[in-house]
Amino acid sequence: MNLQNYLQHLLEQRQQDNLYRTRLTHENTHTPMLTIAGKTYLNFCSNDYLGLANHPRLVDSLQQNVNKYGVGSGASHLVTGHSDIHHEAEQILAEFVGRERALLFSTGYMANLGIVSALLKRKDIIFSDKLNHASLIDAATLSPAQIQRYRHNELEHLQHLLAKSSAPHKLIMTDGVFSMDGDLASLPELVKLAKMHDAWIMVDDAHGLGVLGKNGRGMLEHYQLSQDDVPILMGTLGKALGVFGAFVAGSELLIDALIQFARTYIYTTALPPAIAGAVITSVDIVQKESWRREKLQESIHYFRHIAQQRDIPLMDSFTPIQPIMLGTADKAMQASQQLKEKGIIVTAIRPPTVPQNTARLRITLSASHEKSHIDKLLDSLANIW
Numbered sequence: 001m002n003l004q005n006y007l008q009h010l011l012e013q014r015q016q017d018n019l020y021r022t023r024l025t026h027e028n029t030h031t032p033m034l035t036i037a038g039k040t041y042l043n044f045c046s047n048d049y050l051g052l053a054n055h056p057r058l059v060d061s062l063q064q065n066v067n068k069y070g071v072g073s074g075a076s077h078l079v080t081g082h083s084d085i086h087h088e089a090e091q092i093l094a095e096f097v098g099r100e101r102a103l104l105f106s107t108g109y110m111a112n113l114g115i116v117s118a119l120l121k122r123k124d125i126i127f128s129d130k131l132n133h134a135s136l137i138d139a140a141t142l143s144p145a146q147i148q149r150y151r152h153n154e155l156e157h158l159q160h161l162l163a164k165s166s167a168p169h170k171l172i173m174t175d176g177v178f179s180m181d182g183d184l185a186s187l188p189e190l191v192k193l194a195k196m197h198d199a200w201i202m203v204d205d206a207h208g209l210g211v212l213g214k215n216g217r218g219m220l221e222h223y224q225l226s227q228d229d230v231p232i233l234m235g236t237l238g239k240a241l242g243v244f245g246a247f248v249a250g251s252e253l254l255i256d257a258l259i260q261f262a263r264t265y266i267y268t269t270a271l272p273p274a275i276a277g278a279v280i281t282s283v284d285i286v287q288k289e290s291w292r293r294e295k296l297q298e299s300i301h302y303f304r305h306i307a308q309q310r311d312i313p314l315m316d317s318f319t320p321i322q323p324i325m326l327g328t329a330d331k332a333m334q335a336s337q338q339l340k341e342k343g344i345i346v347t348a349i350r351p352p353t354v355p356q357n358t359a360r361l362r363i364t365l366s367a368s369h370e371k372s373h374i375d376k377l378l379d380s381l382a383n384i385w
């Protein structure tokens, strides 16, 4: 088939299924506000959970480091792209999450691909939660290892699969906080299972880092799990930390192996050094401004409390991710459009991002939301219901 005809067919199908994606183009963002076509909206779907993306100290740090290092890193880490400030950011991240060593990656997506490609071979096996983030699914799919998907957080199912496997290396991988549902992986139990079956465990803490734990060290601080319990930790820097990029943390040997074998680390340009500098500043803010986590938790409680009073159906989540399940893609699109008309942006999340018939509004709260913003959201939601 002619390429143009083929593309036309693909896109028409996407539109018919109500799954066609468009991009909201904004002129300005200052969490929690977004300006689109000259109009200001309240944003309830960003991952800037602590409201750091516009923090004056971060902006200042980035500017100063651009003055010192320039913009681009100029090469990959193994050629000449690795600067002292990348190195320092890695040390600070390792210390922050209580691991021996950390390694910066350009994105979380690439970090997940890199871990799996570096560690697993053809006879090995990956156990993956069915609701894991797309980047973990892709990491598994692109690796030569076998894949077994276990039902979401169902440990008995996982145990059954683990017991049946005689693969030389077994890797359990899971989101820490599930990105579209907001619930937590049952990590302490997963860690026990991993130990019992001689499996490795990897946690993607994209939505826990900065948010969970007294000091914002994430899911593993929340559950008090050590490097020995969870040997492979991935964290992203573009969500609660408000910057960009990602890292993997673990033992010296793990990081050394990733430097040698993770193709998404080796064959790509290093992050701009000034970004690494901003990460250092962000880790400092995350620890010093603990009021942001406290305010966020208060907002989550408040939102849930009032939503329940108004019969707005919530899911079982105490994280900033507060989805409202609508079922069909049409319903989710309609609700999102109605909110937009009321000055609120919450994008509809549809398949294949989530399973069939679980399209939803994925509301996210941020420390930058004030009570009046949440009231406006609740009023608008109640109105739509």
Ligand SMILES: *Cc1c(COP(=O)(O)O)cnc(C)c1O
Binding pocket: 106, 107, 108, 109, 110, 133, 135, 136, 175, 179, 204, 206, 207, 236, 237, 238, 245, 246
């Ligand atoms: C956002 C996200 C990623 C990808 O991180 P990026 O740095 O944005 O590429 C990976 N895993 C989860 C669970 C995420 O939510």
